[in-house]
Amino acid sequence: MFYDETKVYFKAGKGGDGCVSFLRQKYMPKGGPNGGNGGKGGNVLLVADVNVGDLRAFHFNPQWKAKNGEPGRGSDQHGKGGEDCLLKVPLGTVVQNRETGEVIHELLEADQEILLLEGGKGGRGNITFKTSVNQTPRQFTDGKSGEEGEFLLTLKTIADVGLVGFPNAGKSTLLNALSNATPKVDSYPFTTLFPSVGIIEYPEEFDRITMADVPGLIEGAAENRGLGHRFLRHVERCLIILMLIDLAATDGRDPLEDFAQLRSELEQYDTEVASKPYLVAANKIDEDAAPENLERFRQAYPEITVFPISAVLEQGLPELKVNLRERLR
16 A cells, blocks of 8 residues: 555643752751753654655554653752654655645655644743742743644655556556666556656766656546546656557557547646646557557647657667656756
8 A cells, every 4th residue: 555645643742840849958958949940842843754655654653742841850950851753754745734724844855854843841940930039939830732733744756757647558667667666567457556756867977867657547537536636646746747648559548539638637637737848658659550540649749749669678768768858957
């Protein structure tokens, strides 16, 4: 399972209470107040970690609390501050307030750290209340409660290129051939059940780009049918979109209709996503029906440069790699 959305409850630590204490020693019967302050409560912090793939840790454990601060003690001893709750999340995590829906933070860079909730302030001990007219104060204050809240964590994959297409178009095979990713490949719809991100290397220029394989769309995905919005959001942060169409017309599909439907689904989901630059790769050029379908596509869309490829045989992939890099530049 891949967990890219979950509801959580976070609570920062409470500050420790101040202490009321007086110094009592044999030769100092009136030693005065010596009650220390309470320690500050721990904070709740989020840090983006490249080694974290999804939000499963929060799905199975939706409540996280920082430690409380220790209370003050006699002999002028202040309480120890509570330990922070430092939580690792994947890059691309969006933090929303569940009550208002407001986006509070987005973690987009490796090792980016944010303070989500601040721990409560520690209470004052009676030593802090001593004055020239109040030599034996018995006042103290309680520690303050830490901040708390319910949040929605959503993961939106960060990649340079978003790879979209209908089921069985060959997206996973293409990602496998172009990059170091090893997504599951098979001949049934929705083989890919979660986004896979691969790195495409350009050794001659010591360059690299990242590509995300977004699980197959179906008609009505923009209305949340099939895998729907759950995975369409993973193309929101991609710089360009690589649209993969199936020239072999697998399962009786028409490549021209597939392309028009992909554009329509992206447009209905988000106009900003649909307006991103895109390339079209026509897969399975090695199949019998492919040449005719490729010619039909070029006649229907003369303004679009289409890259005929065979992901299985790795035909046309070098040219596609070069164009992806140039488009990103």
